Amino acid sequence: MKFLLSSFFILFFATLPLLADDSLVEPKLFAALGMTKSQKASPIPTDSGVFLYDTVNERWRRFGPTIQQVNSLSTDPSNPENIFLACGNGIVRSQDNGKTWRMVTGWRESDITKIVIDPSNGKNVYAASAWGVTISRDGGDSWSAANEGLVEKFSNSIVVDHLNPKRLLVATTAGLFVSYDSAETWEQIPTTPKIAILGLGRNKADPNIWIAGTEGNGVILSSDNGKTWQSTAPGLSTANIYGVTTDPFNGENLAAGGWGTGIWISTDGGKSWKNRGKELPSQNITATTFDYAQSGRLWASTFEEGTFYSDDMGVTWRSDDVVVPGATGSILGAYVNDLGFISVKK
Numbered sequence: 001m002k003f004l005l006s007s008f009f010i011l012f013f014a015t016l017p018l019l020a021d022d023s024l025v026e027p028k029l030f031a032a033l034g035m036t037k038s039q040k041a042s043p044i045p046t047d048s049g050v051f052l053y054d055t056v057n058e059r060w061r062r063f064g065p066t067i068q069q070v071n072s073l074s075t076d077p078s079n080p081e082n083i084f085l086a087c088g089n090g091i092v093r094s095q096d097n098g099k100t101w102r103m104v105t106g107w108r109e110s111d112i113t114k115i116v117i118d119p120s121n122g123k124n125v126y127a128a129s130a131w132g133v134t135i136s137r138d139g140g141d142s143w144s145a146a147n148e149g150l151v152e153k154f155s156n157s158i159v160v161d162h163l164n165p166k167r168l169l170v171a172t173t174a175g176l177f178v179s180y181d182s183a184e185t186w187e188q189i190p191t192t193p194k195i196a197i198l199g200l201g202r203n204k205a206d207p208n209i210w211i212a213g214t215e216g217n218g219v220i221l222s223s224d225n226g227k228t229w230q231s232t233a234p235g236l237s238t239a240n241i242y243g244v245t246t247d248p249f250n251g252e253n254l255a256a257g258g259w260g261t262g263i264w265i266s267t268d269g270g271k272s273w274k275n276r277g278k279e280l281p282s283q284n285i286t287a288t289t290f291d292y293a294q295s296g297r298l299w300a301s302t303f304e305e306g307t308f309y310s311d312d313m314g315v316t317w318r319s320d321d322v323v324v325p326g327a328t329g330s331i332l333g334a335y336v337n338d339l340g341f342i343s344v345k346k
Helices: 002-014
Strands: 025-036 049-054 059-063 070-076 079-087 090-094 112-117 125-129 132-136 155-160 168-172 175-179 197-202 210-214 219-222 230-232 241-247 250-258 262-266 285-290 298-302 306-310 334-345
Touching: 025 079, 049 070, 079 125, 079 334, 090 112, 125 168, 132 155, 155 197, 168 197, 175 197, 197 241, 210 241, 210 250, 241 298, 250 285, 250 298, 262 285, 262 298, 285 334, 298 334, 306 334
Parallel strands: 070 112, 070 334, 112 155, 241 285
Antiparallel strands: 025 049, 025 070, 025 334, 049 059, 070 079, 079 090, 079 112, 112 125, 125 132, 125 155, 155 168, 168 175, 197 210, 210 219, 219 230, 241 250, 250 262, 285 298, 298 306
16 A cells, blocks of 8 residues: 555656645545536526535535536646636636636537646647547647547547656547547557447556446456456446546545446456445436545545545445535536546645
């Protein structure tokens, strides 16, 4: 365990350039929301947007603009004041740590599902969308399509290899594709099923481990840095898996969940799996993530029934779906499109 912890911090901070003393960052859990079931009939989506989790007060706080469909977000590792939101109507950017925001894409870019930033060069920004991969080479000022080699364009996720930032993997409706030239060209990874990949993640403690959720084929796993992939979690073999995650402190810990499945957990690198979500109020899981700040904590969002965490690998679950007084909107009963961690300025 000491080796895994050391490996995690070496890899995590190796992706961040040295920052000035007054620019120290900390990992923060975010929830990217669609509407909640309590949303009233109104053109103003009061229950949508992004919330950050306040670990001190154990409360959720609204962050950023109230946008009806936020699918994910990311911060620039070299300058965490630059924050990007992946939204249904395009990409929204802040350059002042979330104080002000503006849309940086035009009518050609929409239905953005995921956005990631090159850890070695914050000018390179990559977005997955219903229309393929969209890239920026100037930090988000301009955008262009980057779909050469993709069989199908609809993409649910994209990940930059933090050890080799020219290499990216993208999850499409025709399987997984890899680029070795910063998304200029793509080629299919032949060992993955040629079906829709719904979620994709890479482990920080052990970078050889990648995990993906599929449509109708459960979970697939790679233990050789994404080169070859195999099916895992037989109990989920026919399920639609929307949430997949690996423990940044321990590469042996994996979790997956989808529609009607609850949360399944492996503590041996995918050799065996256990259903640990039976006590959750809904078995429909929309997103899940291991905690990057607290070792051993797992988060899971259920469809319209709340977001929960477990500190004992899913044996018991607790909910802090509460928003601080005065905050606009609520995470209660939300459709959470993505859970994850961003580096924010303290």
